[in-house]
Amino acid sequence: MSTATPTPEPTPEDISRGLAELERHLDQQAPPLPALPPARPVETGGETKRVQRLRAEVAEAHLLADLQDDTAPLLLDTAKVRKRRKAAREAARLHELAQDPAMRAYQAARMRRLLVTAGMVSLSLALAWSTAGVQTFAADGAAAWSPSWVFAWLVEPFMSLALLVVVGARAYLATHGQPIHSPTLVRIEWLFLALTLGMNAWPYLPWSLPTGETFSFSRLVLHVLGPIVAVAIVTALPIILAAFTGLDHNDTGRLTGLTYSANAHDPVRAPGPDLVRLIDRARTLIATGELPEAPSAYRLQRVLRCGMDDARAVRDALNHPTAN
Incomplete structure (x- = not known):
């Protein structure tokens, strides 16, 4: 019985030699590659890149010069100009509207209503201010919370309400073009105002002070301030309303x-x-x-x-x- 001879393992030199022979065999078997045509030179007309950049810059400058002579962009209104023009147009229309007789009548009626409201509120506050002074006069030293002391607080309110009825009626009718020219109503107003002024001032006059109490002018003025304001409003309000009644809103001259x-x-x-x-x-x-x-x-x-x-x-x- 014969035994097989073992095959020796290839060495690295054998592997390198075999690869080299394989490459030579493949080179012999591959067809030859066609020859490439010679490269054509790039035609630049003799201009370098620097010349081309300068030529483009000159062409751009000529275009900008032609466009710069066009004044069309200067004719357009900017946002600021449009804003000013809008404000001027609005001011002109408001001025024109202010000359319209209907608008002038509306403004006069609005101002008249405002003045009458302010005058009546001021008159009410002035009469309320004098309530304490009238109560001191009417109580005449009565004990606190006694019937005389309590009823003394009602003297000024019922006089003030009567006065406000007369003044309110005259003011309302005057605002509607029907002013009341009645000497009787004027005398009634002055009667109530004189009573309010006298009752506020009497307890603080020098001859009415208790023994040993010093007269104070500032305290007297403080207590008569309310009646004085009431007298001023009642006197001035009819004059102001009469002036409003005489307005001629159609006289644009x-x-x-x-x-x-x-x-x-x-x-x-x-x-x-x-x-x-x-x-x-x-x-x-x-x-x-x-x-x-x-x-x-x-x-x-x-x-x-x-x-x-x-x-x-x-x-x-x-x-x-x-x-x-």
Whole structure:
């Protein structure tokens, strides 16, 4: 029986030698690669990159110079200009609205109501202030919480209520254009006010002070302050309301307002004798509804493109057509 001879293991040199032979065999078997064409030179026209950058910069400068001569961007309004123009237009419309007779009547009625309310509140507080002084006079030294002392607190309130009835009625009717001119009511008001003033001042006059008590002028003034304020309000309120009643809200000649010149886009014509044409044009605009029935001088000046003097003359002619 024969035994097999063991195969020796390859050494690293054998493996390297075998790989080298395998590479040579593959190189012999592979087809040859085609030859590459020669590289073509890049055509730059003889210009370097620096020349090209400079040429682009010059072309850009020419374009910017052409666009810089265009003034179209300067004609556009900025946000600040639009804001100012909006504020100016709003101010002009508010000024025009202030000349409207209805608006002037509304403002006068609102102010009149405010003044009457403030006057009546002040009168009520002044009469309430004098209540303590009247109570001291009416109690005449009565003990605290005695019937005389308690009823003394009611003297000033019922006089004040009677006075407020008279003053309130006169104020209400005056605000509605029907002022009361009655000497009897005036005497009643002064009677109540004189009683209130006298009862407040009497206990603090020098001859009414208890023995040993020093007279104080400041304390006297403090106690008569309420009646004095009441007298002032009752005296002034009818005069103020009578002045409001005499207001003529349709007389635009009293409150024409400031005279505004037109801007560069709306030239103002100097006052001239050609008023007939302006009056006819204003009447035409009133008939078409573009102007109100009684336009103000400012509105006429703006619509007719005339001077303020001519606008006032046209306004007067429209308000008093028989004068022409």
